Amino acid sequence: MSGQKLNLLVLPGYQGSGAGHWQTRWEALDPAFTRVQMADWDHPSRDAWCRTLDAAVTAADAPVVFAAHSLGCLTTAFWASQYASAEQLAKVAGALLVAVPDPSGSHFPQDASGFAPVPLTRLPFASIVVASSDDPYGGEPFSQNCASGWGSRWIGIGPRGHINADSGLGDWDEGRRWLGSFGEEG
Template sequence: MSGQKLNVLVLPGYQNSGTGHWQTLWEALDPGFVRVQMPDWDHPTRDAWCRTLDAAVAAAASPVVFAAHSLGCLTTAFWASQYASASQLAKVAGALLVAVPDPSEAHFPQDASGFSPVPLARLPFASIVVSSSDDPYGGVPFSQTCASAWGSRWIDIGPRGHINADSGLGDWDEGRRWLASLDERR
């Protein structure tokens, strides 16, 4: 990584990330990883989540990298395309976007509102979309469409479910390497 300390904003999805989730394990390993505490994990609304992310970016020291999972990925895309100012965007070195959910899928949480249609504009920072071939919340074609539209590198890690605690990734060294590679692109 570059000589400047990297600040990682951890963006969990719907219902937050529990104890065995790679996001939680990353936070335990490095104090530079800070979870963005959303106002309501069980009834997410796009506006509230994007405004919360905006405040977290404003409060963070530069540079910032996002470690987003599931609904955190959609929050990142909406924030970048509809909420963030140019000065806020300039603070972001990149985003690791893991298990992008498709709002049109049957498994998408009915308690989440405002996350459709997904913005398909190029992200103004480096990004990597990580997908699983058997994710019940978002299929490979959807994640490829998002990655292409967002200008992201796309990685398929095979059949790993929703790439969460149930996927058995532990602290997921490979994911941390991809996250670190985003800082090297600056």
């Protein structure tokens, strides 16, 4: 990361990110990463998750960068478009949005509530959407549409599944470099 102090907020998706997931590995490698702890990882509620994210951003004492995966991406988009104040949005330096899931897809968790329709409002901070060509939870066309609506840079990384622990990314240095670019922009 750059020399600027940042609050690196990790936003996992449904059921959290377990051992071997790049988010968990990043947290273990660098104490600057802090997981936003949702009250219920197995029954995600958009309202509850957005309010939890809201509290984390409010508590941040420096610029914030989100490292979001799956439902964490949708939480970020809903938070930015419907929950955050202008003061909170001004704290956000950027967001890495990885493996955006499609709420209308057949694999979307039935236990998740309130995540559709996805807001396609331009995000008021820099963002990158990263997608896999064979993600069962959200295809490239869906993620490209989200990236376009959000004003995000879109990056396809080929067939890597849901870009999770099963994708074999290890510490995912490339993702860390993309995340680090947000600290360099401000």
